[in-house]
Amino acid sequence: MVTRTLLGRSHAHLNLIETLSRIACTDVEVLISGPTGVGKELYARYVHDKSNRAAFDFVPVNCGAIPQELLENELFGHSDGAYTSARASQEGLVAEAENGTLFLDEVDALPLPNQVKLLRFIQQKEYRRLGDSRIRTANIRFVAATNASLQSLVEQGRFRSDLYYRLCVFPVDVPPLKSRTEDVPLLIDEYSAQYSEEYQLPRIVLSPGALQAMLDHAWPGNVCELENCVKYLTCLQLTRPVDKYDLPMLAKSVLTGEIIDADLLSKPFTSARTHLVAEFEKRYVLEALRKSNGNVSRAAAESGEYRKKIDRLIKKHSIRSDKDAMGELQPVRDGDTETGDAL
Structure with a gap:
């Protein structure tokens, strides 16, 4: 997987980077909000890379992909014989993130019972592997991300208020790409170079009309949609500059x-x-x-x-x-x- 760099020259992006740089050296819990595709994980990784924990692992956890009954096993691991198919001890993601950062992505997707378990762990930084009697202490930093309004979910009774306030010590909002169009040309250049090298194909050349169309586009899928667009255009291998109607969203x-x-x-x-x-x-x-x-x-x-x-x-x-x-x-x-x- 190609290591991606946060790029941008818009005021929104630069202000966000400046803010994250200031708080990275602390262990404060960070809650990153923003629509799907804006790169919340990249900003979370930026916090980790600028922190004193950078030498250790950044471990992402997709909370929306873990079945309710498997959360403890995924996070804390299990000992030998903890359940029928547990024939060997296994460490969880928390142990993997020791001294580093645990990134809780899509934290809004956690069912209420799992929210209780997560809250207790964040408060005490203590846990037990399934089937084990020994209490372990975790030395990790928590960064969470959501594309939903957790405050609204709290009001609807779908997210615990105590967990919300525990995670939202330092809230960060990543604006959608449509509100920072100055970043679009930089991202196009970055992805064009990346996929030209990865696929061993020529870099794309945009006509003025195509570039303007990309600047005018609302990008509902945000940076992820722009990346896929550049990937598509690279694979298209046109022998001429890309026209606006070659763009997948306009075709x-x-x-x-x-x-x-x-x-x-x-x-x-x-x-x-x-x-x-x-x-x-x-x-x-x-x-x-x-x-x-x-x-x-x-x-x-x-x-x-x-x-x-x-x-x-x-x-x-x-x-x-x-x-x-x-x-x-x-x-x-x-x-x-x-x-x-x-x-």
Whole structure:
């Protein structure tokens, strides 16, 4: 797994980094809130890396993925014979995080009975492995994260108020990517370099229109969505700069009639219509070829058009080179454009 660095130049990001740097050297409990995909774990790791515990492990715990009955075993471990299939002693995640940081991700997903167990452990820093009588003491720091409002959950009776106040000693809110667009170009460059190296493919080049579209996009999936977008564009292997309608979040809009934006409306009617039709043709043929796994005859049959017309559109929009570069379809052999079936 590639080690990721926190990048950003927006005031929100820089202020957050400054705040976390100040409290990292303490052992204060930190609660990181923010929508899905903003990188809460990265900020938690930043706190750990800047702390006196950096030489020890940062151990993430996905609270939403642990069944209610397995929480104690996952956190505290068990001794030999603690239950039927426990044939050997096993340390838990708490022991793994000793002297380091235990990161409680999605802490809002914990059932109420498990909240009680977690609260007791955080308060006393003591625990027992299942089937063991010896009480152990943990020397760890707690950092928690949530994409929900814990205060609202407390008011609804779904989250214990005492656990909330225990975790929320130092609250931190990570804003969504749409409110810090200055960070988008830096993230694009970072992920482009990362996946170019990882996949051994050329780095993407964005057209001005594509970059502006990415700056204007609301990014409901936040940094995670942007990362996936760059990964997609890298694998696309276009032999030209990325156009705005190559972006995965805009590609479907060509087929749903949502591409009429201010740029098009500012053009002469004939020019705008020509552009719109060309984009529709290109995206429609690409989608038809994707569904047919590159079989041109099948793509033509399923679209209700003659094979020659599909061939003409493939040539008109230079789809062959784009699709060859994507690696999704088989390369065109000599004569295939006119007589063969596979791109």
